[in-house]
Amino acid sequence: xxxxxxxxxxxxxxxxxxxxxxxxxxxxxxxxxxxxxxxxxxxxxxxxxxxxxxxxxxxxxxxxxxxxxxxxxxxxxxxxxxxxxxxxxxxxxxxxxxxxxxxxxxxxxxxxxxxxxxxxxxxxxxxxxxxxxxxxxxxxxxxxxxxxxxxxxxxxxxxxxxxxxxxxxxxxxxxxxxxxxxxxxxxxxxxxxxxxxxxxxxxx
Numbered sequence: 001x002x003x004x005x006x007x008x009x010x011x012x013x014x015x016x017x018x019x020x021x022x023x024x025x026x027x028x029x030x031x032x033x034x035x036x037x038x039x040x041x042x043x044x045x046x047x048x049x050x051x052x053x054x055x056x057x058x059x060x061x062x063x064x065x066x067x068x069x070x071x072x073x074x075x076x077x078x079x080x081x082x083x084x085x086x087x088x089x090x091x092x093x094x095x096x097x098x099x100x101x102x103x104x105x106x107x108x109x110x111x112x113x114x115x116x117x118x119x120x121x122x123x124x125x126x127x128x129x130x131x132x133x134x135x136x137x138x139x140x141x142x143x144x145x146x147x148x149x150x151x152x153x154x155x156x157x158x159x160x161x162x163x164x165x166x167x168x169x170x171x172x173x174x175x176x177x178x179x180x181x182x183x184x185x186x187x188x189x190x191x192x193x194x195x196x197x198x199x200x201x202x203x204x
Contacts, residue, residue: 001189003130004137005196006044007122008182009144010055010063011036020097020104022090023083029062036180036204037066043182043203045070047137053125054141055082063180064141081125082142086113101165102176104145115159119149126150126196130187147177154185154198178202 011033013021021027029037040063049071054064056078064076087104089097097104105114122142129138148167149159155171157163163170177183182203185196 001135003187005185006139009177010059012179013059018094037063039204040180041067041070050136051138052076053079060141081121084143103161105161122150
């Protein structure tokens with residue numbers, strides 16, 4: 001028996017001022033982001049998805065609702081464990097953060113997060129999903145780093161902030177998960193089963 005979690009990033013966001021929007025309200029999907037979400041929904045349409053979860057951020061909920069529309073009687077529901085990372089850099093220009101290697105974590109203190117904190121809450125969601133949907137397939141819509149850190153963990157790495165600058169060194173086939181891309185985490189639920197197996201796919 002296997003449990004499958006399709007952990008996906010939300011679609012592209014309308015962000016004309018090119019800032020790190022983080023947990024800031026009001027950032028929704030662009031037209032391209034809507035199309036990307038539909039591409040993901042179509043790719044997942046033939047899978048036996050029994051539930052769709054999302055981060056509470058608007059862009060993730062929009063994406064989840066589109067994906068859920070491809071599955072009869074499945075409604076998207078919010079799970080806060082999938083929320084965007086808590087960072088002190090919200091509202092800063094993305095060019096500035098790119099020059100930092102997208103390190104949103106070094107030196108952070110509560111309430112801001114470090115990589116292990118993000119990983120821990122995603123793994124807590126995984127444990128919940130494996131219990132509530134054992135032997136089933138579900139979709140969970142989150143954010144870029146919400147995908148990155150469990151990917152690193154699944155491949156045997158302890159996530160660190162600076163790994164984000166060279167993710168292709170850590171088995172990811174791209175520099176960073178594309179918007180509306182999907183990581184498939186497959187758990188062997190038999191006694192002593194190994195896992196998860198993790199694969200990456202961009203549906204457009």
